[in-house]
Amino acid sequence: MAERASHRVAPEHTHPDDVPVQTALAALADPVRVTLVRELADSAEWTRSCGSFDVPVGKAALSHHFAVLRGAGLVEQRDEGPKRVNRLRREEFEARFPGLLDLVLRADRAH
Amino acid sequence: MAERASHRVAPEHTHPDDVPVQTALAALADPVRVTLVRELADSAEWTRSCGSFDVPVGKAALSHHFAVLRGAGLVEQRDEGPKRVNRLRREEFEARFPGLLDLVLRADRAH
DNA sequence: CCGAGTGTTCGATGAAAATCATACACTCCC
DNA sequence: GGGAGTGTATGATTTTCATCGAACACTCGG
Numbered sequence: 001m002a003e004r005a006s007h008r009v010a011p012e013h014t015h016p017d018d019v020p021v022q023t024a025l026a027a028l029a030d031p032v033r034v035t036l037v038r039e040l041a042d043s044a045e046w047t048r049s050c051g052s053f054d055v056p057v058g059k060a061a062l063s064h065h066f067a068v069l070r071g072a073g074l075v076e077q078r079d080e081g082p083k084r085v086n087r088l089r090r091e092e093f094e095a096r097f098p099g100l101l102d103l104v105l106r107a108d109r110a111h
Numbered sequence: 112m113a114e115r116a117s118h119r120v121a122p123e124h125t126h127p128d129d130v131p132v133q134t135a136l137a138a139l140a141d142p143v144r145v146t147l148v149r150e151l152a153d154s155a156e157w158t159r160s161c162g163s164f165d166v167p168v169g170k171a172a173l174s175h176h177f178a179v180l181r182g183a184g185l186v187e188q189r190d191e192g193p194k195r196v197n198r199l200r201r202e203e204f205e206a207r208f209p210g211l212l213d214l215v216l217r218a219d220r221a222h
Numbered sequence: 223c224c225g226a227g228t229g230t231t232c233g234a235t236g237a238a239a240a241t242c243a244t245a246c247a248c249t250c251c252c
Numbered sequence: 253g254g255g256a257g258t259g260t261a262t263g264a265t266t267t268t269c270a271t272c273g274a275a276c277a278c279t280c281g282g
Contacts, residue, residue, distance in 0.1 A: 008248055008259085021218050022142065029136040030240085051258065061241050063260055082249040082258050099210025107132050119229090119278055141270085162228065172271050174230055193228050193279040224282090231276075240267075247260075252253105 008079055016073030016089060016096035024097055027072035028104050032057060033065050037074060040088040041105050049083035074101075119190055127184030127200060127207035135208055138183035139215050143168060144176050148185060151199040152216050160194040185212075 016024075027033060032055050039053055050066055051059065066086070069075040073096065076087045093101050127135075138144060143166050150164055161177055162170065177197070180186040184207065187198045204212055 021215060022140065022145070025136050025140040025215075029133065029140045031133060032240085034133070049258075057240085058242055059259070060243075060261085064240075084259060097214055100214060103208055103211060104132060104136075143270085160228080168270080169272055170229065171231085171273075175270075195229065228279085229277085235272080238269080242265075245262080249258085
């Protein structure tokens with residue numbers, strides 16, 4: 001059939017424009033999610049599969065965190081073969097919440 | 112004696128510079144606290160006592176929220192007679208987390 | 223010095239969120 | 253098509269956090 005690579009249900013995405021400030025802040029208030037966002041920011045787009053992140057949680061929790069990040073308009077996902085690869089929505093998120101992402105990424109550990 | 116108005120233990124304050132991003136985001140991720148911050152932003156400094164805010168929580172919870180806001184470097188308090196009056200640490204917080212406060216204050220309800 | 227007003231502390235309660243283990247669905251490759 | 257690899261869904265457990273009620277501390281004005 002004229003199908004793309006995946007038969008799975010495509011992940012639900014929320015555009016940053018449709019995200020309340022509250023939701024964005026809550027998403028970024030969790031250390032695990034911030035780690036994901038930071039690692040994602042240091043990688044090329046669509047190169048990181050969900051399982052490739054160095055966080056101390058099981059895959060169930062990990063999957064949950066990605067769902068939250070999608071819901072906050074921070075991450076976009078696409079199925080590529082058996083893996084689900086990720087992309088940080090830098091520009092779109094920056095346009096909706098100017099400065100916020102940079103704040104989290106820079107994260108002066110000097111404190 | 113050469114004492115100020117209050118004998119109470121002065122409230123503990125944390126300067127924004129000593130606040131981790133994580134803490135700041137968590138503090139602003141609560142709707143009640145955001146209401147406090149917004150009302151505070153719309154008032155002259157040192158004019159609002161803790162009890163003067165329009166939030167749907169008892170005074171115990173309210174007192175807790177102010178403690179969190181102090182710990183996040185968002186609010187400064189001073190005892191004035193029997194009341195404790197507040198001030199939003201606009202400049203200091205802005206210097207530490209550029210753009211963050213504006214983001215919360217503007218809070219486009221258009222979503 | 224008492225009483226009203228104000229805010230904090232403490233302990234308990236309830237709700238929300240993070241986590242895990244297990245089971246399941248899908249894709250690819252042999 | 254079977255099996256390994258990858259991610260999701262579900263249900264239970266744990267932790268965290270917001271909240272409340274009641275008791276307490278402090279200030280001020282009669």
